[in-house]
Amino acid sequence: MLTTRFSTAFGVEHPIVQGGMQWVGVAELVSAVANAGALGFLTALTQPTPEALVKEIERCREMTDKPFGVNLTILPTITPPPYDEYRRAIIESGVTVVETAGSSPEAHLPEFRAHNVKVLHKCTSVRHAVKAEEIGVDAVSIDGFECAGHPGEDDIPGLVLIPAAARRLTVPLIASGGFTDGRGLVAALALGAEGISMGTRFLCTVESPVHPGVKERIVANTELDTELILRSLRNTARVASNSVSRKVVEILDDGGEFADVRQLVSGARGRTVFDSGDVEAGIWSAGLAQGLIDDIPTVDDVVRRTVAEADDLISGRLTAFRRAA
Ligand SMILES: Cc1cc2nc3c(=O)[nH]c(=O)nc-3n(C[C@H](O)[C@H](O)[C@H](O)COP(=O)(O)O)c2cc1C
Numbered sequence: 001m002l003t004t005r006f007s008t009a010f011g012v013e014h015p016i017v018q019g020g021m022q023w024v025g026v027a028e029l030v031s032a033v034a035n036a037g038a039l040g041f042l043t044a045l046t047q048p049t050p051e052a053l054v055k056e057i058e059r060c061r062e063m064t065d066k067p068f069g070v071n072l073t074i075l076p077t078i079t080p081p082p083y084d085e086y087r088r089a090i091i092e093s094g095v096t097v098v099e100t101a102g103s104s105p106e107a108h109l110p111e112f113r114a115h116n117v118k119v120l121h122k123c124t125s126v127r128h129a130v131k132a133e134e135i136g137v138d139a140v141s142i143d144g145f146e147c148a149g150h151p152g153e154d155d156i157p158g159l160v161l162i163p164a165a166a167r168r169l170t171v172p173l174i175a176s177g178g179f180t181d182g183r184g185l186v187a188a189l190a191l192g193a194e195g196i197s198m199g200t201r202f203l204c205t206v207e208s209p210v211h212p213g214v215k216e217r218i219v220a221n222t223e224l225d226t227e228l229i230l231r232s233l234r235n236t237a238r239v240a241s242n243s244v245s246r247k248v249v250e251i252l253d254d255g256g257e258f259a260d261v262r263q264l265v266s267g268a269r270g271r272t273v274f275d276s277g278d279v280e281a282g283i284w285s286a287g288l289a290q291g292l293i294d295d296i297p298t299v300d301d302v303v304r305r306t307v308a309e310a311d312d313l314i315s316g317r318l319t320a321f322r323r324a325a
Helices: 005-009 027-035 050-063 083-092 106-114 126-135 158-166 182-190 212-220 243-253 267-276 288-292 299-324
Strands: 016-018 039-043 069-074 097-102 118-123 139-143 173-176 196-198 226-229 237-240
Touching (some): 027 050, 050 083, 182 299
Parallel strands (some): 016 196, 069 097
């Protein structure tokens, strides 16, 4: 058993988080994470309306009596989703933990605080981590360059980003990006974090709601099989390498603009991948962690063996080094 300031403050058994994942963070996965003693997040925007999110929260409660949270990804879009209504749905459903990501959560913090909702803000740079602490979040999750989804534009891998953030923060820090197992958890703790968040690892589990073909592709993929798309637009995303993501890179490298790739990167096509298992149908997020994933275990297995491996490492291999010295 590993206890950290994060696991204590957020009321979870293990210092392990399942980060929000569009189309993936639904009740089946999140309740399994909760039942395993880790902290899972339903993804608010996967639900088409705030009312649908309320129902999804109820469905998750039917599958677990342990705590779970909701991810609210705040995107700077032309026609934004009704964020205030999603926030209200979260609060009125009695959810007590939120993972915010994307833009600053500042506008939402007074309401969350007034209702005792703890906020874990996910960001990709030390400056944004420091700012998040200043505006009053309860913990920060920092995504290194390895991560699936949006690594930001600074390209700083976790080995430097995690300790650089840890030394500037007072609130607990969660390390994210590239973590799959107990080795990663121990490394994150050594670097100053109080736990880890995993996306790609939980995407490739029995309870993950995506087609088995996607999980098999993750197992087959190595750490070389991702692409960084939309770099020239300063909206970088790390996604699985396939004919579509490679085409997007090629078009933008040749001077193309967003309009030239809009159709290729559409969310609807990405969703088709997860529903059909046709891994060439569109863009889908996956991280460098793919290179460390070679099975499709249950969520409970992932959490149990991560904690057990971390415990063994600390009391075995690492302690042995100390004795030898
Ligand atoms: C399929 C998929 C979808 C994701 N969607 C979101 C999202 O909607 N909002 C968000 O904040 N992060 C999203 N992420 C990022 C994860 O929450 C997490 O930060 C990231 O996966 C960590 O890197 P890892 O995959 O190496 O563990 C997504 C990740 C994956 C794999």
